[in-house]
Amino acid sequence: MTFGAPRWLLVPAAIGAGLILLPLAGLVSRVPWAELPTLITSDSALAALALSARTVTASTLLVLVLGVPLAVLLARVDFRGRTLVRTLVLAPLVLPPVVGGLGLLYAFGKRGLLGGTFEALGVDIAFSTTAVVLAQAFVALPFLVLSLEAALRADGTRHEEVAATLGAGPWFTLTHVTLRRVWPALVSGLVVAAARALGEFGATLTFAGSLEGVTRTVPLEIYLQREIDADAAVALALVLVLVSLAVVALAYGGSARAARRVTERAA
Template identity: 65%
Template sequence: MRPDASSALNPGVLPRWVVVLAVVGGLFVLLPVVALGLRVDWPHFLPLVTSDSAQAALLLSLRTSLTATALCVLLGVPMALVLARTAFRGQRLVRSLVLLPLVLPPVVGGIALLYTFGRRGLLGSSLDALGIDIAFSTTAVVMAQAFVALPFLVLSLEGALRSVGTRYEAVGSTLGAGRWTVLRRITLPLVLPALVSGAVLSFARALGEFGATLTFAGSLEGTTRTLPLEVYLQRETDPDAAVALSLILVVVAVAVVGVAHRVRPLGSGVPGSRPAGAVGRAG
């Protein structure tokens, strides 16, 4: 075992107060989840999570979250490439705006989307004249989820692109590969783990979105009422159902985060053989 790895596993190298605070922080996160599990009405768990409204909300959440994740990949990959591989005036400001949804309250994001794509919004009035109504539709759910989830993919991918550098891409270009060939055979394979991890985190964020969805899309059963909205509504009328559905979201979130962390992070070691082969094929 490497010395650094053995040190990382040995709590004796740290002050005791650091370990104590780490344990307190872990309990702060873990205890609410345990309390939620203890509160579940286990004898009636299946009926609670298989009601018509719960199934409709779950299926809608999965469908819209997957669509929002695809939209994040479609838009986020080019954005990360531009931020990591180009330099232009105002780049820091652009990066700050791209990452703004990370710190912006979701309800504020929903209001911003509403005043952009709503019937009386900046673009919504023109779209309404064409017969396109986005607000309070399933499309609005996808857009709200993508709005809050997109920074996760951009942040992950841009960091990976900066970590791996440009040396492999430079070699490919020197050997005569075109820009598209370099991107497809060298750049994207290098950052694939970060792309997958970012997409998984974006899916998790989209699945748990509440504020922007409620503000921009409303809560119409079967159309815009996602699982977080269903949990909120059931909390007032059927607390047992709300707890059971909350546990479903917790399980899904744990599974998604587990998948994200199993993906090898970029920067921990640049895979040399694959890009080298790609460069060879490019030449």
């Protein structure tokens, strides 16, 4: 093996990896393996798992439906205030989730900006499962937009122009040329968004509360159980860690393979 970097980088790099791996190891060391099946099949755990599965599916779909158009517009349409929109769309990445949750409450809650509208329609969003989905989509959307927009910009418009001269309209070009070319970025962006939605805690708690079976997702259940039954919390945490790692491995493995294919193609 050739060493393509200064050797001393190994030290901080190992410490960095340790910073991430040690807490995971700590978690695993506390897993009550014997009671694990009972703990993760308790009523409250199952309710939380089922709710998380449902809400993450819904919020990931929402991110797909809203994020793809947003990324395409930001990458392809030159409009005034584009930089501002791009900056604001990325705000959930840097905001503390609790702040995001407050914002959601004051936008869609009963006394929020759109509260009157929703009340007239007979819908109350705050502290409902819908609120969980909105909170997850809020924090997850930037991950898809960021990844997809960068890929669209890097890819350029050459193939879209060719498609247009071949008679393909904008929709056909978008679906058959543009999105096919940025497919790896779309998939990895979506998977990371799903992982972020799965781990969402602060915005959910603030905007949706913690009602078993309705708004208490796995992270909220873990936080709650931590006070009552630490073993149950650790067991659920293990499930969350495994699912998240699987998802991230899928995303990065997939996009790395796709990137390799693209490189081979170019060579």
